[in-house]
Amino acid sequence: MSDEQRRLDLADFLRTRRMRLSPEQVGLITGGRRRTPGLRREEVAQLANVGVSWYTYLEQGRDIHPSGEVLHSIADALQLTPAERQHLLLLADQQPRVDAYPPDDEQVSPALRYVLDSLNPIPAYIVDHRWNYLAWNTAADRALLLSQGEPPYEHNALWRMFANPTSRYLYYPPWEQVAQRVLAEFRADSARFADEEWFKRLIADLQRVSPEFRAWWPRHDVRGKADAEKNIEHPLVGRLMFEHTTLQVPAAPDLKVMIYTPQPQTDTLAKLQQLMEMQEVAVVLP
Numbered sequence: 001m002s003d004e005q006r007r008l009d010l011a012d013f014l015r016t017r018r019m020r021l022s023p024e025q026v027g028l029i030t031g032g033r034r035r036t037p038g039l040r041r042e043e044v045a046q047l048a049n050v051g052v053s054w055y056t057y058l059e060q061g062r063d064i065h066p067s068g069e070v071l072h073s074i075a076d077a078l079q080l081t082p083a084e085r086q087h088l089l090l091l092a093d094q095q096p097r098v099d100a101y102p103p104d105d106e107q108v109s110p111a112l113r114y115v116l117d118s119l120n121p122i123p124a125y126i127v128d129h130r131w132n133y134l135a136w137n138t139a140a141d142r143a144l145l146l147s148q149g150e151p152p153y154e155h156n157a158l159w160r161m162f163a164n165p166t167s168r169y170l171y172y173p174p175w176e177q178v179a180q181r182v183l184a185e186f187r188a189d190s191a192r193f194a195d196e197e198w199f200k201r202l203i204a205d206l207q208r209v210s211p212e213f214r215a216w217w218p219r220h221d222v223r224g225k226a227d228a229e230k231n232i233e234h235p236l237v238g239r240l241m242f243e244h245t246t247l248q249v250p251a252a253p254d255l256k257v258m259i260y261t262p263q264p265q266t267d268t269l270a271k272l273q274q275l276m277e278m279q280e281v282a283v284v285l286p
Contacts, residue, residue: 003063003093005195010091011061016220017078018044018059026079047077068094083224087188106255108135115257116140121272122261123242129193129254130202131157131186142275143232143240143260145170153202158186162210172231172239176212183216184223191222230260236278237271 019038023030026039026047039047045055050070057064058074066074071092075085106128116124116137123143125136133155136146146155148166153159161167161182171178193199206213225246232240242260249255262268 002195004061006091006093007061007063009191009194010088011059013088013091013220013222014044014059014074014078016218017080017084021079026077044074044077048073050074066092081223083188084222086224087191087222090191106134106252108255109251112249112255112257119259121269121276122259123272124257124259126249127157127256127258129190130198131190133157134255139272139276140260142278143234143272152205156202158182159202159206162206162213169235170232172233179212180216180221181223183213184221185225187220188222188224229263234271234275237274240268240271241266242268 018041019036021039022037023039023043026043028039028043041056041059042052045052048055048070050073054064055074058066068089071088071094072085075088078084080088108126112126113135116126116135119139120137121139123137123140125140125144125146126134128134132153133146136144141147145166148164149155150160150164150166153163161179167179168175190199203217207217227243227245230242230244232242234240241263243263245259245261247257247259249257262272
């Protein structure tokens with residue numbers, strides 16, 4: 001991303017992290033009620049052992065260059081998670097630069113497509129750096145209804161989560177929990193593309209169509225990707241329970257392979273095989 005966009009995102013991230021902490025959480029004693037929530041800038045500076053003016057410049061998006069040691073002190077003061085700490089370092093330009101965006105027409109090789117097909121009846125798909133679905137196998141389409149997209153971003157995972165009604169019926173636990181987690185992962189994953197015009201259009205369109213996105217995006221929550229359980233409430237076969245794994249493609253590191261492995265000691269695999277035997281039909285959700 002451009003230096004200006006990076007500094008603005010850094011300022012926003014620091015501000016949102018500061019506002020979520022109370023003095024009591026960091027061991028400070030206050031003299032009564034405050035007009036606004038969160039820590040003050042001078043309190044963060046004190047906890048991080050940096051100058052107040054200097055820290056204020058960071059939150060104002062000024063062109064200053066903190067060292068890694070100082071950034072880790074600020075991360076400690078703000079009680080950042082490992083994913084948030086990595087995000088802070090990226091926004092502060094303390095990670096290796098990426099000289100160019102991946103190409104707009106990222107390709108899935110025939111070998112990767114063969115891998116997807118060979119995984120049936122286990123759902124698997126591939127996304128690019130924009131979280132667009134580039135390819136998927138039959139099991140993924142039958143279980144996750146990937147072909148039932150919503151324009152104008154029919155094949156984008158974030159748009160699907162917030163703008164496609166299908167997602168509200170598929171995900172368990174409740175959609176709100178899943179959507180907030182996905183949004184935090186997307187924020188962390190896409191930080192270095194934040195000033196890309198396509199990215200800006202997607203964010204603007206999501207803010208227009210989704211009240212939840214409008215409310216949650218300003219929080220600047222970030223979360224790293226990790227293997228996790230994923231549960232789907234399928235309209236035809238009921239509950240599907242998976243272990244979700246993300247694999248990176250060495251030859252194209254901005255492509256990710258998502259694999260949904262049926263949890264053992266559940267009937268998920270049998271239900272997937274049942275879906276594979278069905279005729280291809282569109283599922284109409286209420």
